[in-house]
Amino acid sequence: MEHASAASPLIGALIFLGAAVVAGPLARRFGLGVAVGYLIAGVIIGPAALALIQDPGAVLQVAEIGVVMLLFLIGLELRIERLIALRRLIIGFGGLQILLTGTALAGVAWAAGLKPPAAIAVGIALAFSGTAMALRILQDRGHLNRPYGERTFAVLLAQDLAVVPALALVPMLGDGPSNHATDWMQALASAAVGAGALAAIVVAGRYLLNPLFRLLAGVGAREVMTAAALLVVLGAAEISHAAGMSMALGAFLAGVLLAGSSYRLELEADVEPFRGLLIALFFMGIGMTIDMRVVAAHFLLLPVAVIGYLALKVVIAGALARLFGSPLPSALRIGGLLAGAGEFAFVLAPLSASEGLINGETASLLSALAALSLMAAPALVTLCDRLATRLEPHVDGPTPDYTDAKGQVLVIGFGRVGQIAAQLLLAEGVETTLIDANAARVEQAAKFGFKVYYGDGSRLDVLRAVKADEARAIVVCIDDQETTRRVVETLQKHFPLAQLVVKAYDRGHALDLYGVGVENVVRETFESALVLGRLALEAVGVDPERAAEIEGDVRLRDLQRLQIQKVEGITAGRHLAYTNRPTPEPLSQPRRKGQKIDGEAAADGPAAGAPAAAPAE
Numbered sequence: 001m002e003h004a005s006a007a008s009p010l011i012g013a014l015i016f017l018g019a020a021v022v023a024g025p026l027a028r029r030f031g032l033g034v035a036v037g038y039l040i041a042g043v044i045i046g047p048a049a050l051a052l053i054q055d056p057g058a059v060l061q062v063a064e065i066g067v068v069m070l071l072f073l074i075g076l077e078l079r080i081e082r083l084i085a086l087r088r089l090i091i092g093f094g095g096l097q098i099l100l101t102g103t104a105l106a107g108v109a110w111a112a113g114l115k116p117p118a119a120i121a122v123g124i125a126l127a128f129s130g131t132a133m134a135l136r137i138l139q140d141r142g143h144l145n146r147p148y149g150e151r152t153f154a155v156l157l158a159q160d161l162a163v164v165p166a167l168a169l170v171p172m173l174g175d176g177p178s179n180h181a182t183d184w185m186q187a188l189a190s191a192a193v194g195a196g197a198l199a200a201i202v203v204a205g206r207y208l209l210n211p212l213f214r215l216l217a218g219v220g221a222r223e224v225m226t227a228a229a230l231l232v233v234l235g236a237a238e239i240s241h242a243a244g245m246s247m248a249l250g251a252f253l254a255g256v257l258l259a260g261s262s263y264r265l266e267l268e269a270d271v272e273p274f275r276g277l278l279i280a281l282f283f284m285g286i287g288m289t290i291d292m293r294v295v296a297a298h299f300l301l302l303p304v305a306v307i308g309y310l311a312l313k314v315v316i317a318g319a320l321a322r323l324f325g326s327p328l329p330s331a332l333r334i335g336g337l338l339a340g341a342g343e344f345a346f347v348l349a350p351l352s353a354s355e356g357l358i359n360g361e362t363a364s365l366l367s368a369l370a371a372l373s374l375m376a377a378p379a380l381v382t383l384c385d386r387l388a389t390r391l392e393p394h395v396d397g398p399t400p401d402y403t404d405a406k407g408q409v410l411v412i413g414f415g416r417v418g419q420i421a422a423q424l425l426l427a428e429g430v431e432t433t434l435i436d437a438n439a440a441r442v443e444q445a446a447k448f449g450f451k452v453y454y455g456d457g458s459r460l461d462v463l464r465a466v467k468a469d470e471a472r473a474i475v476v477c478i479d480d481q482e483t484t485r486r487v488v489e490t491l492q493k494h495f496p497l498a499q500l501v502v503k504a505y506d507r508g509h510a511l512d513l514y515g516v517g518v519e520n521v522v523r524e525t526f527e528s529a530l531v532l533g534r535l536a537l538e539a540v541g542v543d544p545e546r547a548a549e550i551e552g553d554v555r556l557r558d559l560q561r562l563q564i565q566k567v568e569g570i571t572a573g574r575h576l577a578y579t580n581r582p583t584p585e586p587l588s589q590p591r592r593k594g595q596k597i598d599g600e601a602a603a604d605g606p607a608a609g610a611p612a613a614a615p616a617e
Helices: 013-030 033-047 056-076 080-085 087-111 116-127 132-141 147-162 163-173 179-208 209-217 222-242 247-257 264-288 292-296 301-325 327-337 345-354 360-391 416-429 438-446 460-465 481-493 508-513 526-538 544-568 598-604
Strands: 410-414 432-436 450-453 471-478 499-504 518-525
Touching: 013 033, 013 264, 013 526, 033 132, 033 360, 056 132, 056 222, 056 247, 056 264, 056 438, 080 087, 080 247, 087 116, 087 147, 087 301, 116 163, 116 345, 116 360, 132 147, 132 327, 132 360, 147 163, 147 301, 147 327, 163 345, 179 222, 179 247, 179 345, 209 222, 209 264, 222 247, 222 264, 264 526, 292 360, 292 508, 301 327, 301 360, 327 360, 345 360, 410 416, 416 432, 416 481, 432 438, 438 450, 460 481, 471 481, 481 499, 481 508, 508 518, 508 544, 518 526, 526 544
Parallel strands: 410 432, 410 471, 432 450, 471 499, 499 518
Antiparallel strands: none
16 A cells, blocks of 8 residues: 555656646747746746756756757767867867856956855856757757857857866865865866776777677667667766766767768667757756745846846857857857856856855855846847848848849759759750859859859849749749748739749648649659659559559549648548548447337337247248
8 A cells, every 4th residue: 555655756757748748839839949948847847836846956967868969969960070170169269258258257256245266166157158058049940050050069069178177176266275286186187087088988989889880780679779879878978977077078079989980870860869858858957946036035136147147148259259250140149149058057056155165045046047047048049140130241142143044934942852843944945044042052053064043032133133024934942931931922922924833841831822822832742752652562562553543542632632621721631531540340249239229120120128029920
């Protein structure tokens, strides 16, 4: 009975999963960003509110694995050669950002009345930036490989490298002068251990991991590869942590060393599902650390402090970005991404209190400031991005020259779909004008013999310059749905005589395009999916003619569904789709034949319970 009354070990997991399921979609619905939703969910389920979870520290220890996996996946995309090329930004930009930000924040803390050692400790704790938040935003936008994304990442990597000296310096600030010599020796020993740990990860990554994965791949068991992937990530993280460094740094280095491996994609697929859920858990853990009593006691001071803190970090990071060659718009974006407090603020603030540098209330205030800055970070990034967009030149690519642009067909977007569509037109000798808003793609196309004009197809002046008014047909092959909508609106308004052929991302996008009057809509994956299914049928022995017949049937049913959905919405017409839902069957066969119980039954036979009539002779 005692066992039955005990709390289930699954309760905590169910609380976190329920909070993630509710908070993420709600936050996105209100435009807050899922990370902010997880932070708010952490506040609600944590000790400050409902107290469903009592130990945020234990949660953060587990959730930090999410940050570890995030850095490992980023490392898989970054070869060692690229990392070496970033060394100037890592050492110069990153080092100066930590030094100048820490010094400025220490000056503010000293002016607020803290003693110099305590002020330096506060400056160190708040100088770091939120790795998980910044990288989550960059990955969601797909901007990690852009110049400003690379520079932001270089600074975050420098901060991970600075964790060892930061953790060594704070205890030194709390000691008297007589202990400094011993502390310096301990710091040097820690640095040597850290260098040895990094060397061990490098050696293992270079010479052991590929043979290991080759051996395990021969086993043919998917779960073995998944276990090996987690072993590599967590093993590298633990080696780094045991040496006193950031766990994320060790995992990142392991990812970089495996970036050129033929097993990279397999590793990425194995680790990715764990990463997202643990990142959500990490943000909820941060939210749980917010002490609402401290927030209530300083409800006037904290908002002002958060705004000042974020503004100071934006200015310093933005100014350094300009110093290292970033244009002003990119510098603004970098400043916004680096403004939020780092995860190590929640380690260094309690450490400073334990060393006697600050009292417990000040440590709680610093943790609340750090958590609130992370909560405000997505809004700040959006604001900086909008300001940067306004500051960008109207045309930031090559100078367009449309003097010889002409043709019966205009293709807007020369990506993977536009390139193939243009092949049919060019094969028939149809005069075709190609434009694309990606300068790198325009240059790359020229190397393969294509004349592609640089230009934004949503701009009326560009469309007029490429003689869209002379085109009989305009093919829109743009990946972004919002940009496609703007282009279609402009074309319908100013070039109503041109036939529009528009690529849709999926069925919902196609229905939206039909809804605004576009007649020729093609889903980008529909035709390839049909061919894929037909080939799969043939691969399992279905006669090719029968497979082609099935393909035609599915195509017809899909067209019929679309016609119904144009009127009744996307959920209509489900009866036309083949599904793998099983047909319900009874669990056991009935023992006797059923009888009707309506009025007709009385005419056909005796009522229930009545004696059976003698059989007719």
